[in-house]
Amino acid sequence: MAIRRGRGVAAINYPTGMNLGGDPTQALVHSTPTGNFMVTLSSVDLGQGMKQIMAQICAETIGVPTDRVVVDTADTDTGPHCMGTFASRGTHRAGNAVIQAAREARQVMLEVAAEELEVNASDLETDGQGNILVKGAPQKSISIFDVALSAHFKRGRSISGRGMFLIPRSYPEKETGAMKPSTCYAHACTVAEVEVDDETGEVTVLTIKNVFEIGRALNPKMVEQQLVGGSWMGISHALYETTEPYYPNRDHGGTDFNQYLMPGPGDLAETEIIVLERPSADGPYGAKGPGEMCANPQIPAVANAVFDAVGVRIDTLPITPERILRALKAQAAN
Amino acid sequence: MELRKNYFADVRKDDLHEVGQPRPRSDSPGHVTGKTAFFADRNFPGMLHLKMVRSPHHHARIRSIDTSEAEKHPGVVKVLTAKDVPHNVYTILILIQIGPEDETVLADGKVRWKGEAVVAVLAETERAAQEAAAKVKVDYEVLPAVFDMEEALKPGAPLVNEYHGQNYYLYDSGECRKVRFGDVEAGFAGADHILEQSYQSSPIEHAPTETTGCVVAPEGNDRFTCYTNTQAMFFTLDNTSIILQMPGSKLHFVGGTVGGGFGGKVDVIVEPIAILGAKLTGRPVSFIYSREEEMQISSPRAAEKVVIKDGVMKDGRIVARKVTGYTDAGAYSRHSPYGAQKGAGHYPGPYTIPNVWIDTYCVYTNRTPSSAMRGFGVTISDFALEVQMDKLARLIGMDPLEFRFINAYRDGDMKAHRQPTEGAALIECMQEASRAANWPVAEKYMAMSSYKKGA
Numbered sequence: 001m002a003i004r005r006g007r008g009v010a011a012i013n014y015p016t017g018m019n020l021g022g023d024p025t026q027a028l029v030h031s032t033p034t035g036n037f038m039v040t041l042s043s044v045d046l047g048q049g050m051k052q053i054m055a056q057i058c059a060e061t062i063g064v065p066t067d068r069v070v071v072d073t074a075d076t077d078t079g080p081h082c083m084g085t086f087a088s089r090g091t092h093r094a095g096n097a098v099i100q101a102a103r104e105a106r107q108v109m110l111e112v113a114a115e116e117l118e119v120n121a122s123d124l125e126t127d128g129q130g131n132i133l134v135k136g137a138p139q140k141s142i143s144i145f146d147v148a149l150s151a152h153f154k155r156g157r158s159i160s161g162r163g164m165f166l167i168p169r170s171y172p173e174k175e176t177g178a179m180k181p182s183t184c185y186a187h188a189c190t191v192a193e194v195e196v197d198d199e200t201g202e203v204t205v206l207t208i209k210n211v212f213e214i215g216r217a218l219n220p221k222m223v224e225q226q227l228v229g230g231s232w233m234g235i236s237h238a239l240y241e242t243t244e245p246y247y248p249n250r251d252h253g254g255t256d257f258n259q260y261l262m263p264g265p266g267d268l269a270e271t272e273i274i275v276l277e278r279p280s281a282d283g284p285y286g287a288k289g290p291g292e293m294c295a296n297p298q299i300p301a302v303a304n305a306v307f308d309a310v311g312v313r314i315d316t317l318p319i320t321p322e323r324i325l326r327a328l329k330a331q332a333a334n
Numbered sequence: 335m336e337l338r339k340n341y342f343a344d345v346r347k348d349d350l351h352e353v354g355q356p357r358p359r360s361d362s363p364g365h366v367t368g369k370t371a372f373f374a375d376r377n378f379p380g381m382l383h384l385k386m387v388r389s390p391h392h393h394a395r396i397r398s399i400d401t402s403e404a405e406k407h408p409g410v411v412k413v414l415t416a417k418d419v420p421h422n423v424y425t426i427l428i429l430i431q432i433g434p435e436d437e438t439v440l441a442d443g444k445v446r447w448k449g450e451a452v453v454a455v456l457a458e459t460e461r462a463a464q465e466a467a468a469k470v471k472v473d474y475e476v477l478p479a480v481f482d483m484e485e486a487l488k489p490g491a492p493l494v495n496e497y498h499g500q501n502y503y504l505y506d507s508g509e510c511r512k513v514r515f516g517d518v519e520a521g522f523a524g525a526d527h528i529l530e531q532s533y534q535s536s537p538i539e540h541a542p543t544e545t546t547g548c549v550v551a552p553e554g555n556d557r558f559t560c561y562t563n564t565q566a567m568f569f570t571l572d573n574t575s576i577i578l579q580m581p582g583s584k585l586h587f588v589g590g591t592v593g594g595g596f597g598g599k600v601d602v603i604v605e606p607i608a609i610l611g612a613k614l615t616g617r618p619v620s621f622i623y624s625r626e627e628e629m630q631i632s633s634p635r636a637a638e639k640v641v642i643k644d645g646v647m648k649d650g651r652i653v654a655r656k657v658t659g660y661t662d663a664g665a666y667s668r669h670s671p672y673g674a675q676k677g678a679g680h681y682p683g684p685y686t687i688p689n690v691w692i693d694t695y696c697v698y699t700n701r702t703p704s705s706a707m708r709g710f711g712v713t714i715s716d717f718a719l720e721v722q723m724d725k726l727a728r729l730i731g732m733d734p735l736e737f738r739f740i741n742a743y744r745d746g747d748m749k750a751h752r753q754p755t756e757g758a759a760l761i762e763c764m765q766e767a768s769r770a771a772n773w774p775v776a777e778k779y780m781a782m783s784s785y786k787k788g789a
Contacts, residue, residue, distance in 0.1 A: 009773065010720035011738050011764050013684035014712060020672050021430025042567045045361070046595040052359040060352040071360075074590020076567050084566025086597055086706055128351045169430075172675065174506050177513030177692065178752035181679030189763035191771035211766040213759035216346075217337060221356035224335040230708075237538060237713070243634050243702075247536035248481040248662075250392065250448065250701060255626040260539060273335040274766055278342040278759045278784075285353045286346065292709045299713070300720030304734070307724070317535040317717060 001199040005206075008304025011189040014293030015182030016283070017089035022169040025089075026080035027097035029058060029105045031159035035130070035148035037062060037105070039071045042079030043094045048291060049222045050090055056219060057095050057284055061102035062109070063126025064144060088289025091218065092183070095284030097163035104161025112151045112159065113142050184280035186288040187213040190234075190297035192269075196309040198328055201321030203306060205235050205269035208298060213276040215288030220275075227273045227294045234298025235269060236262045239319055341762050361591075372593055373561040376549045378618035382411055384611055385463035387453035387470045388631070389445035392479035392700040393492065396443055396452070400471040404455055407469055409462030412615050414454040416442035419610060420579035423497070425667050426602050429572055436497035437666040437703070439577060439607055445474070446494055446665035447700055449631045456611045456619060479700035483639060483660045486699050494665055494698040503663070503671040503696035511678040513692035515750040521654025521689030525645025527729055532641045533718035537634035537662070540707055544593025546632055547622030548604050550612040558609050559586040565595045570602050577606040578613070585609070597706035601633055601668055633705030636670060637662040638677075640718035645689075646726050650740040655682040659694040659715065664703035669710070671696045676711030679751050683719040684760045685741040690750035738764060739779040745786055758784035 017023050028040040039058045045051050055069040062069075073079055082094060107121070113132040114121040117140060125135050132147060134140040151157040172179035193207040210231050217223040240261040243253045254260030279286020299317070307313050312327035339348070348354070364370035401413045416422050419439045428435055441452045453470045457463035478492045485491055486501040494501050505511050522528060548562040564570040567587050575582040592599065608621040623632060638661055645654035659677045663670035674696040681692045709716075727737035739761065747755040761784045768775050 007771070007773075008724065009735050009738075009767065009771075010716070010723075011684065011742070011760055011767075012716045012720065013743075013758075013760060014709075015676075015680065018672070018676065020427070020432065020675075042590075044565050044567060044590050044592055044595075046565060046592045047365075049359050049361075051361055052357065055360065056352045056355070056357060060350055063351075066352050066355075066357055074567050074588065076571050076585070076587040079567070081568050082566075084564075084569050084600060085595065086565055086600055087710065172507070172511065172679075172751075175512065175514065176752065177507070177511065177515075177678060177750070179679055180753055181676065181751065184757055185684075187684070187759040187763045189760070189767035191767050191773060193771075209767065209771045211763045211770065213341075213763050215757075216354070218353050219356060220335065220337060220354070222359065227335065233708070241538045241541075242536035243539045243629060244536050244637070247637050248483075248699070248701075250481060253630050254539075255629045257541070257625070260541060260629055262541065272770060274770055275335060275337050276341045276759060276762055276766060277337070277339070277346055278757055278762070279346050280757050285350060292712070296709050296713050296716045297720070299717045300724070303717065303721050304724040313721070313725070315531065315533045315721065317714070 003195050003197050004309040005195050006305045006309025007191060007193045008301045008308055009191050010297040010300035010304065012297045013185045013187050014296065016092050016184050016186065016289035017167060017182050018087040019167055019170045019181055023083055023089065023093060023167040025082040025093035025097045025165050027094060027101045027163035028080055029101040029161045031105065031148050033148055033152040035144040037064065037069045039069060039098055040079050041073040041082060041094060042076055043082040043090060044074050044085040046085055048226060050085065053091055053218050053222065054094060054098050057098050058102045061099050062106045063128055064130055068130065088291045088293065091287055092283055092289050093165050095287060096165035099284055101161040101163030105159050108157055108159045109147055112155055112157050113147045115155065116142050116147065116150055183282050184215065184288045186290050186293040188293055188297045190301040192298060192301035192305045194302060194305040194309055196306055196324065198310050201324035203239055203319065205302060208235065208269040209272040211274045211276065212290060212294055213278055214290040215280045215283045216277050216286040217275055218285060218287050223275060223290065224273060226290060228271060230294030231271055231298055233295040235302060238299040238302040242318055338766060370591060372544060372591055373549055373563050373589060374547060374622060376561045378551050381618040381620055382456040382458065382611065382615060383460045383463045384608055384619055384621035385455050385467045386451045387467045389441065389448055389450040389452055391445060391474055391476050392448045393477040394445050394474040395477060396441060396445065397473040397475055399453060401453060403469040404466040407462060407466035409458040410455060410466045412456040412611060414440065414611065416440040421577050424577050426573050432671065434497050436495055447702055449702060454607055456615060481699050481701060483662050483697040483699060486697055494700055498698060501698045503667065510693040510695045511675045513678050513690060513750050516689035518654045518656050518689045518691040522645040525653050526648045527646050529726055529729055530643040531722055531725060532639065533721065535638050535714045537637050537704060538707065539629055539634050540596035540598030542594030542596060542598060545623040545625060545628040546599055546604055548608050549620045550608045551618045552612050552616055557584050557586055558612055559588060560605050560609055562587060562589045562605055563592045563599055564589055565599045570605055573602040574606045574609060578610055596708045597710055598632055601705050631702065633668060633703055635707035636673060636704035638714040640715060642718055642722045644722065644726055646730060648730055650730060650732050650737050652685060652687050652741050654689040655687045656691040657681045661696050662704060663696050663698050664701045665698060666703040668703050668705040670704055673711040677715050680712045680715050682750055684743050686743045686747040733775065735764060735768060735773055736775045736779055739775065739782060744784045760784065
């Protein structure tokens with residue numbers, strides 16, 4: 001009887017978005033009279049940071065600081081259609097819609113600035129600090145504050161834009177299954193190191209090293225929170241979670257957090273996250289959807305590590321101490 | 335977290351100002367100080383509380399329902415049964431023409447899973463609603479139930495759902511979604527080794543911090559505002575409009591700040607009945623799942639069974655892969671037919687295999703209907719695929735990581751569902767993992783690239 005160590009690897013890809021009935025999201029952007037920008041959506045923030053990331057995408061596209069952008073979302077009386085936040089689609093679909101709307105608004109803004117400065121709109125650029133400059137002659141400039149005032153009170157222009165992103169519906173071919181089920185793919189490779197106590201069947205995940213390729217880290221801190229949380233959830237799926245411990249029997253299902261097991265703070269593995277960025281052709285600034293992908297590779301990596309440690313395969317999730325002990329018993333009997 | 339900028343530097347411009355910056359989240363101070371308003375923070379004078387009477391049986395005919403005692407209970411304002419729901423038989427994907435309608439808002443004549451909603455009680459307090467719900471008398475004739483997918487697919491098994499007519503979802507391709515690529519039998523015939531293995535999972539709960547629910551307030555002009563934690567505003571509004579046979583213009587949904595979803599809040603379960611309650615009583619209504627309801631009543635991730643048969647060569651090439659996937663939908667479709675189809679589009683994983691055969695089934699059993707969850711149609715597939723990859727490597731005496739390099743897909747490779755691979759990065763992820771985990775692989779693998787063939 002001993003504590004045995006093992007390691008396992010898994011590599012995966014994950015589709016961004018879905019495509020069952022077409023996959024649309026729309027966005028509206030407009031300027032206030034003093035040159036702040038409002039992004040209007042009906043997209044839902046589940047805690048992943050939808051509002052913040054849409055503000056950064058809008059700011060980048062218009063050429064203003066992020067704190068000049070306010071996101072108003074998820075009121076069906078004002079926000080245009082969004083299919084929903086699921087399928088790793090939120091940032092990708094809404095982000096593309098926001099970019100399109102922001103580009104249109106930026107164009108009007110530059111046109112108004114051009115009239116004020118008596119130059120061509122194509123000769124102008126933003127400095128990212130709230131000003132519009134003449135290319136090559138930065139001393140000739142106007143603040144976006146003044147441009148917005150001019151648009152509203154002097155020139156009667158609406159600094160606004162409409163954005164629309166749609167993945168058209170794909171019908172799988174009946175006989176061959178030819179289909180376009182999604183757009184760009186995120187990737188991951190995870191190595192898990194575990195200890196298995198062959199007397200109790202308990203598994204301790206010592207280290208989990210995740211490499212994720214996500215197109216572009218639009219906000220690295222928010223990416224990190226998503227990926228660390230996902231990595232935890234993958235370990236939880238591998239070793240702890242189920243509503244029906246004796247599936248297909250329906251009994252003994254947990255009804256609260258005391259009975260529905262998940263790893264607590266004391267069970268956390270030493271977690272390493274490494275991010276690669278291969279920008280996707282169709283993503284907002286190259287971003288892919290990392291939201292679901294990041295919780296998947298840990299499950300098989302842990303399963304493979306358990307085998308590496310004690311030489312038994314547990315092909316049924318979750319990999320409980322009971323299942324490990326039964327397998328060890330059967331192995332000893334052979 | 336570390337960003338490894340050296341990978342793909344040749345195809346990436348790092349010239350952005352706001353994007354790529356670790357700006358603090360605008361909503362996090364509110365979250366951590368408890369000031370953020372969630373739907374349940376809405377409180378209206380005269381608000382009623384809705385509680386469900388749920389089936390104690392896995393499968394039963396309803397002989398009769400007697401609500402008279404419940405209606406007399408102090409504080410009770412309204413009791414709703416199937417006859418009160420304008421369009422009681424529905425399915426959420428009907429919005430995008432994926433039928434048949436197969437589920438009832440409130441059970442009518444039959445219950446198909448333990449916990450199914452039968453009668454809704456609206457009362458002045460939660461306690462009164464709970465006490466009255468206990469006084470509803472439902473006379474059941476218990477029917478044989480089926481819990482096992484294999485049992486459910488056998489001839490003579492109890493029929494779970496009459497709206498389907500058989501215990502599996504009927505796709506336009508037949509009893510399963512199919513993918514056919516190359517000649518899988520010829521691939522097996524030429525393989526050095528064959529390995530066939532089965533994998534199984536159990537249902538998993540999303541376990542969000544905030545349970546599913548909504549608060550509805552009549553606006554007084556025939557419109558209703560529904561404060562909800564749905565993950566999909568218009569999907570929920572439009573489905574509610576169908577179920578209640580109300581024009582969408584009469585419905586106003588407000589949400590967008592949710593305490594965890596993970597795919598568990600896209601089923602359109604609480605909003606229609608709560609709005610109906612508000613409409614019939616003229617009063618605000620709150621319907622919020624208890625933790626127990628969240629755990630056992632709300633849709634879990636489906637249990638899945640995956641059978642993978644592979645043909646592999648001594649040199650490490652996988653030459654044929656046949657996958658049969660079974661998704662346990664429970665008693666009703668919800669999103670499961672799509673989940674099974676998503677699996678078909680995901681197999682055989684991020685590997686280039688010349689001969690592929692995929693069948694994915696969506697199976698009905700007498701359990702809590704499963705639905706979407708983080709990694710829908712893919713998470714359990716990946717568990718099965720990647721454990722299988724480990725077994726194949728060991729079968730031919732090869733390092734599990736090197737074995738994956740040999741088969742990894744690269745730009746331009748044709749996938750089984752006949753889409754060319756674009757933007758691949760599996761090889762680079764594995765190279766970095768090799769470094770980070772100190773798991774060395776041969777130099778030729780470290781020299782590979784996703785960009786094109788030949789490396």
